[in-house]
Amino acid sequence: xxxxxxGAGGHGRVVLDxxxxxxxxxxxxxxxxxPALSGRRVDGLPVLGTLKDLPRLAGEHHIVxxxxxxxxxxVRREYARRIHNLGIELVQxxxxxxxxxxxxxxxxxxxxxxxxxxxxxCQIGDSVILNTGxxxxxxxxxxxxxxxxxxxxxxxxVVVNSxxxxxxxxxxxxxxxxxxxxxxGAGxxxxxDVEPMTTVVGVPATPIRNVSHVESFGAWLLPELTRAAAxxxxxxxxxx
Numbered sequence: 001x002x003x004x005x006x007g008a009g010g011h012g013r014v015v016l017d018x019x020x021x022x023x024x025x026x027x028x029x030x031x032x033x034x035p036a037l038s039g040r041r042v043d044g045l046p047v048l049g050t051l052k053d054l055p056r057l058a059g060e061h062h063i064v065x066x067x068x069x070x071x072x073x074x075v076r077r078e079y080a081r082r083i084h085n086l087g088i089e090l091v092q093x094x095x096x097x098x099x100x101x102x103x104x105x106x107x108x109x110x111x112x113x114x115x116x117x118x119x120x121x122c123q124i125g126d127s128v129i130l131n132t133g134x135x136x137x138x139x140x141x142x143x144x145x146x147x148x149x150x151x152x153x154x155x156x157x158v159v160v161n162s163x164x165x166x167x168x169x170x171x172x173x174x175x176x177x178x179x180x181x182x183x184x185g186a187g188x189x190x191x192x193d194v195e196p197m198t199t200v201v202g203v204p205a206t207p208i209r210n211v212s213h214v215e216s217f218g219a220w221l222l223p224e225l226t227r228a229a230a231x232x233x234x235x236x237x238x239x240x
Contacts, residue, residue, distance in 0.1 A: 001025045002062050003091055006051065006079055007069035008032040008042050014132075015069040015111055016043055018095040025091060028061040051079065055086055065091040068109055068127065073163045073181075077145040080109045080127045090126075098130075107144070125162070134166075143180070152184075161196065170205075 003019075005012050008030040019025055029048040032038075037047045048057050057063060066088050068079045080090055090109040094100065098116040106112070107126035115133040118124065122136050125144040130136060132150040140154050143162035148154065152166045155174035160166065164178045167186035178184060179196030188205040198207050 001065045001089070001091065002028055003065035003067065004028055004031050004048065004054070004057070004061075004063050005069050006031045006054075006066055006083065008034075008037055008040075008047050009069075009071075011071045011111075011129075012069035013043055014113060015067060015093045016045065018093045018111065018113060019067075022094060022096045024093070025065060028057075028063050031057065031066075051082065054083070054088070058086070058088060063088065065089045067091050067093050067111070069093075069111070071129070071147065073127075073145045073147055073165060076109075076129075077127050077163070113150075119156075137174075149186070164194075 003025045005015055005027060012030055016027060019027055027045060029046040030042055031049060031051055031054055032047055033050055035050050038049050040047050048061065066083050067090065068076045070076045070079060083090060092106055092110045094112040095114040097114045098112045100112065100118045101120045103120055104118045104122040106124045109127045110124055112130045113132040116130045117135045118130065119136060119138045121139045123141045125142055127145045128142050129147040131148060134148045134151060135153045136142065136148065137154060138156040140156065140158040142160045145162055146160045146164045148166045149168045151169040154172045157175045158172050159177040161178060161180040163181040165183045167184050167188065169186055170184045170188045172190040176190055177193045179194050179198065181197045182194045183199040184190055184205060185201035188201050189203045190200065190205045194200050200207050
């Protein structure tokens with residue numbers, strides 16, 4: 001399948017390497033929200049244009065698939081929604097050194113980086129990043145748009161809800177739930193459930209921040225979209 005990688009930054013280069021190592025798809029080039037990058041080359045491939053150019057680029061370059069290579073959870077989900085609405089298939093990037101159990105399931109637009117381990121009967125939702133060397137043990141569930149960072153370790157039957165972020169080297173013991181949009185800090189050890197939209201750090205992990213005001217929800221949920229509004233036009237009906 002001839003595909004584009006959406007996002008020409010560091011994570012985009014990781015995704016390109018995974019796809020090329022696996023021989024999964026032919027990559028036509030990158031698409032990036034920064035118009036200043038258009039025409040440049042990243043690891044030998046061109047930045048073809050911006051996301052708004054994708055309908056035209058798909059025809060010109062025979063692009064039928066795409067994967068969103070953006071670390072920010074909210075932006076990644078929003079871009080995936082837009083690409084899906086264009087009728088372009090969202091594909092996976094799975095590095096050949098990753099190990100995925102035969103009975104695990106992966107959604108669309110999922111990145112599984114080098115050395116990651118996904119054990120038996122895990123369910124990985126759409127637009128998830130399982131980053132370098134992370135471990136997701138048996139019967140765990142990772143919700144849409146979550147990011148499990150390099151070296152993080154999730155024990156069995158862990159539930160990571162939509163949009164949550166598990167920091168580098170964090171550990172989550174068995175049967176724990178990480179709430180929607182929660183953040184687990186780097187190196188934290190989580191021994192009890194984490195409430196939605198809460199940041200926990202330390203050993204054992206304890207909360208340092210949560211969002212309780214309704215008016216703060218939009219900025220917390222999609223902070224990168226808020227900061228990059230000039231480059232990412234949003235519909236007036238954007239959910240708050």
